[in-house]
Each structure stands twice: as structure tokens, then as C-alpha cells.
Amino acid sequence: MSDPKPQSPEKREFIAKSKTYWNPGKTQAWQDMGVDLVIDRREGYLLWDMDGRRLIDLHLNGGTYNIGHRHPELIEVLNRGTQRFDMGNHHFPSQARTALAERLARICGGDMHYTMYASGGAEAIDIALKTARHATQRRKIVSIVNAYHGHTGLAVAAGADRFKKIFLSDNPEEFVHVPFNDLNAMEDALKGKDAACLIMETIPATYGFPMPLPGYLQEVKKLCERYGSLYVADEVQTGLMRCGEMWGYQRYGITPDLVVTGKGISGGMYPIACVIVREPYAGWLTQDGFAHMSTMGGAELGCLVAMKTLEILERPTVKPMVNYISETFRNGLHEIMRLYPDFFVGIRQCGVVMGLEFDFPEGAKPVMKHLYENGVWAIFSTLDPRVLQFKPGVLMTADLCAEVLERVERSVGLAYAECLGRGGRGKIRAA
Template identity: 40%
Template sequence: MDMYDMGNHHLISKPKALLGRMIAASMPQGLNQVVYGVSGGEAVDLAIKLARGITQKEDIISVIGCYHGHTGFALAAGDAKFKEKFKPVPPGFKQVRFNSVEEMEKAVGPNTAAVIIETIPATLGIVTPDRAYLKTVKEICEKNGALLILDEVQTGFGRTGKFWGFENYDVRPDMVVMGKGMSGGIYPISATVYDEAYKNFFMEDPFLHISTYGGSEIGCFAAMRVMEISREKSFLDHVRGLGEHFTRRLGQLGDKYPDLGLKVRGKGLMMGMEFKDETTALFLIKLFFDNGLYVVYSGNDPKVIQFLPVLTISTTEADEILTLVETSLKAMSG
């Protein structure tokens, strides 16, 4: 901070370039065009603007129960409850059920600009995609001249045990949106990454999109350090190992307290605890909090509690968390 401040969107800088190179190196070949923002919603807005600008088409297909942010196009791609009070909603947005290839095939057509999907939708209840789902959606997009945007705001930077969540599903998106863990919580920064095939889109007028504090130099340094740590094989192995540990132990607790209907879902340390009904989950959130464990429910499936441990915790700390979980389950089970 002695050398850099928050930066200026009019000017290039070494930290922006270095971070952009690191992001591009982590992506599939050709996904190397990086535009910075300050929030996931802003990054989603840009992705949708780009998709419409590149394809000259209007329709955006998203998933029922998804969440992409509270800003303009991101809000329009989300569920009705988030946007009903802010009508009129921009036209051209449609939704289908997650994991339904049939519905996706019917929705995507000649006027579709893009399909946008969270790799693992958190607000929907930490629902993992069927093994071939995302790859099939990409094929549907290609057949119709549409783009596939994957929202990695929550699944990126090692959360699933792979650096990018989509690496678990053998799919190459046309755009990737990232944020949240990008700076390890140190500084607000996000990014939209798109294919080099579309690199000329901003050439004629680079000011078609501007983010005043997007790609702040301080944020870039924080994000570079996050990437250095979270791309290490040992780090990702640690995340996968902890995910397996939590899944095994939570499964055992589900068997021990069967009246609660506990089922575990997710990948790596992006996990959800599903209970038999919404009331059980809501009471457990209070018990968890009273016992020193802070969790929230999935907004579009309140019977699922989001379970997202810090990626750097030790196995000892994981066991301490599991003790708090069992104390709460025991009290709820009576």
C-alpha cells in the first residue's frame, strides 16, 4: 500500500496484468480475456451484456432457484421473489429446472444469447449437477449458437476440491464469473473471463463497460496471493480430504439421529445438510448458533442448511465443528 492505491479504471497497471495472466493460466485454453469488477453481481451483469452483444440475441436462460446477484441483469436472471418488487424486469429472461436436459433443450433456441448456471447452485440447496448435465448444456448451446456462462462466484478458488468447480464436470464454458473468495475476504474484487474468440468486442470502444474500482491494485495483490495458495495440489488435496471427512462423519450422525432425516450433499467443502423439513432445519440453525456454529439455510430450499467450512481449517478444528453439530442434533432429537 506504500506504492499502490485503489487504482483507476482509465489506466493499465502491472498488478492487473499479472492477476489477469494468473487467471488465464488457470482456465481452459482460450479463456483468457479478463475484465474486473467489485462484486459477483457486477461480473454477471457484464457476462450477460457481453453474451447479448456478441451474439446479437436477446434470450438468457437461467435455472429456477438460482441466485446470481441483486444488480440489474443478475437480478433479472434470478427468481421472482428477488425481482417482483422492482418491476418492470428486463425482457428476455427465462428459467428451467436444474438438471433437466429436456427443459433446457426446449428453452434454448435461435434467439438465445446465453445460458447462465451456477456450477453448484447454493441458494437452490447445494444441488450438484448430474455427471453429464453441464457438458450436455454446452452442447445444446453450441447447436443453437448460444454461449454458456458458468457462475463460479461460490464454487471457485478451491471450494469444491478443484480450483474451479466446473473442472469436476468435464465442461468448457464460454465465460466464467468469479468473486467472493477471490481475495480471501480481504478486498472487494470480481472478474468476468471470456473466450479470446470474442476479444475484439471491446476494441472499437473500450468504454462500453466501465467499473470505477474494478481491478483495484490492492485487490489484485490479495487475489494473486489467494491463487498462489489455493492452486497448490496440497491445498486442494486438503479440501477434498476434509470434504470426505465431513461427509463421512455427518452421514454417521444422520444414522445416529434418524428422526431428523439428515442427508449430506455437495462436493469438497461446498456442502449442504438436508433435513426432513423446513421447521427442523430452522430450529437447528438456532441450536447451531447457540452452540457457537454460524450457518444459514438455502434461500430457495430452507430445509437445506448451507455448510461451508473455512478451507484452511485443520482436521482437529473440523472435529471441533462436528462436536458442535452433534450437540445440536442431539438436543433437537430429544
């Protein structure tokens, strides 16, 4: 194993400052995990640490950098936009907001006519949940055990205990959690006909991308219809072509009542998130259009960037490209699995949404560390640390994919030796 490069004095000093002024707990946790990353320059799917080390970004901050860092067309549109617009005044009709809403309506189809704007994903989730409550006049929100929807009031309450108890923000009366892929539990939660909605990520990211079992989401949607609850699809990490279609839910043959998109829609360039709502459930927009507002929600510059992001993703070549990238990784990773069958045991995959399974307690953490030391940045799943979140961008080139696979093979070998070599559970393969 190559020794990690020693830190420069500048970096050491900076990390100390980060602990002093920003976030001591988080800063230290990364150092403890062997990841001393301070991201400096970035371009396409590449990052450079402040000490100059190059990393291929397979984290993408949850798909925020889906089409790459600092995409040149996004920089261009942002520059052009600032010649005329700023964030705008959220009280008034806006050319950019309406144009993006119109585009999203066309993309989503059906009666998904309305778009509500937020400045981030969690705020958008709150808007979606409030909208569902208004439409159904019910309070209860059903979500998945260990779900993750962000950190604002309603969003954090719908998520895992991990992030709400510390802030005394749990609310078990109104927020019910059911296990993923369990239809009986889902039916039990909904059959009281008192749930405003079910909210779920099409594939739960922070949970390590467990895949919906065949037919599960369709049955869930049917249950929602049967018991009068709305289906809110959190497509923050699964949307925008990452599953091979514009929205992940399309791969599972369902049409939700509300769709939340964030992260990638901003192109990583200007914060914005959106809720797209079916016409019958957007009643508050007519009843009292001022009922929810957000100064920075749907900032006009963000709308321009989002429109360009969607324009790029809608180009006819992108779909085959996502297919190629996801096929290439599946095929290449299977070759690596053959080398370490008792360690690297499975691949959860829907397009470029991927979770790599390591059959060892917290097995994804050493893999993450060795990947980091070998020039690839991918993050383990907070809520299932046996699983490495493996999230290539949808515009990755063939050469970069090949480079990633070569680096993954080397890093998995090193992690294998670290996890299983000493314990005598397996043979050490010369890496």
C-alpha cells in the same frame, strides 16, 4: 438445552440502532430466528460476537472467507501494496490488473485469455451477460428457476422472483427460467436460437446446493453449442478449490465460455470480482474498449489480494487438504445421520460445498439456531429451508473439523428433539 446467553445492554442498544439507521427488516428477522449475531473480532475460521461469544464460521459469507478471515498473508500483501498503490485509474493499463489477468488466463487455460473486472459479483455477472449479448447479438438470457446471481440490473433479472419483483426489476421477455436438472426444458429454452447465453451456478447455492445429476452439465454445454448460446459459469461459490479443483466446473468435465468469480477471490479483504472470457467472445474489448467501465472494478489493491489468494490456493498441499476436509465431514456427518435417520436424511456434497438435508418443513432453521447456540455459524438455504448450507473453509485444520463435528452432533440432536420430539413422529434421543 442450554439457554442462550442474555444480551448485554450494549448489544441490545446496538441492535436497536441497527434497526433505526441500517436495516430494520433484516435486523429483526435474525432476532426472530434466534440468531442475535453481531460479528466483532474475527480470525481464521473463527468469529466473536460483540458479547464475546466464539463461533466457528461455516457460512463464510458464501465462500468469501474461503481461506479464512484476515489471512495473515493477505494482510501482509495489502499492507505492502498500499505502500505503492491505491485503487488505480481504470482508464489506463495497470500493472496489477494485467498481472492478475495473466494469472487467471494461465489458471483457466485454453483460450480464456481475457479478464474483465468488477467490484462485486453481481456487477461481474452483468458484465458477463453484456459480453455474451455483444458476442452473439442476441438478447435472451436463460437461467435456472430460483437462481441467484446477485442484485444488479441484469443479474437480479436472471435470478429468482423473490428479489426482483419487489423492485419491479423482472423482465420475463428477455429472461427465461428453466428448472434445474431438466434437459428437455433446457433444450426448449435454447432451441429458438435466440438466447445469448445460459447462465448458471455450477451448484446453485441459495437453492440449497442441489447437485447437478450425472451428465447434466455436459449435456447442457452441448445444447448451448448446438443452439449457438454461450455458457456462463457462475463460479462465485463453487470456484477457488471449494469443489476440490480450482473451478467447480472441472469436476463435471466441462469448459464454459465465460467464468465469473467473486466473493472468495477477494480474500474477504478487498472487494473485487472477475469475468474470464474465451478469446472469441471478448470482441467488445477490441471493438470499443471503453464500452464498459468501472472505477472500482479491478482496483489494484484488490488485484494484489486476489493474486495472493490464488497463489495460496495453487500450493500443492491445498488440494489434498480440501480432499481431507471434505472426506472427514462426509464420513463424520454420515455417523450423525445414522443417529437421526428420519430427520437428518441426506448430504449434498461436492468437496466443501455441502448442503445438509433435514426432512422436516424448514428443518434447517432449528438446526441453524441450535448450531448458533452451540458455537457454530451456518446458514439455511433461503430458497429451500430444509437444507442447511454447510460450507467449511478449504484450509480448515483437523482439530477444528473434529470440533465442528462434535458440535453438529449435539445441535442436530437438539433440533431433532425440537422438531420431532413433541410431534410424536419420532423418539426423543437424549442429547
